Amino acid sequence: GDSVTQMEGPVTLSEEAFLTINCTYTATGYPSLFWYVQYPGEGLQLLLKATKADDKGSNKGFEATYRKETTSFHLEKGSVQVSDSAVYFCALSDWETGGFKTIFGAGTRLFVKA
């Protein structure tokens, strides 16, 4: 069945550092891929998404490219801020035999120090 694997955290960076959070997936169909973020004390919200191969999602300076050949959707940001401290979840949505599913990774906690 489908699965999502993302790098374990926590990840600790200094302000203005470059961020990469790795995410790889397995899927039987043609999934849509998402990054969701959970800021401290808040609910899950969409950060960005890509619905087909080679699409790039972007938002708030974050980017991720849907790479079908490497089954990856790595999250990147060129210069992180303290306000980016949060838990980041990679997810896919796909139709499998038996119906629809959304699969989330375990989450990666990011701490950004001033």
Added chain:
Amino acid sequence: ETGVTQSPTHLIKTRGQQVTLRCSSQSGHNTVSWYQQALGQGPQFIFQYYREEENGRGNFPPRFSGLQFPNYSSELNVNALELDDSALYLCASSFDNTGRETQYFGPGTRLLVL
């Protein structure tokens, strides 16, 4: 535009009891998904409803059941509660069931089973 709301916010039950959790979808959304999130983990997909029909289910036993109503609000019912059912239960609504649309999450119901 009203966001996704859930009730109650917190709940304490004892093992063997039954519980019903409620969710109101965002206006204009006809699809709702339910998730179980254990502490420090990513959300686990329970099922999805589209126009009052279940159209996808994760690896949860039949004692987890749901309903979606004509106004697209929904319920999650859990029978014969077990200690491991203690978790945050999230519902998320979306514009359609293609899997390409953003899911908008509610704040969750935290269930404790004693």
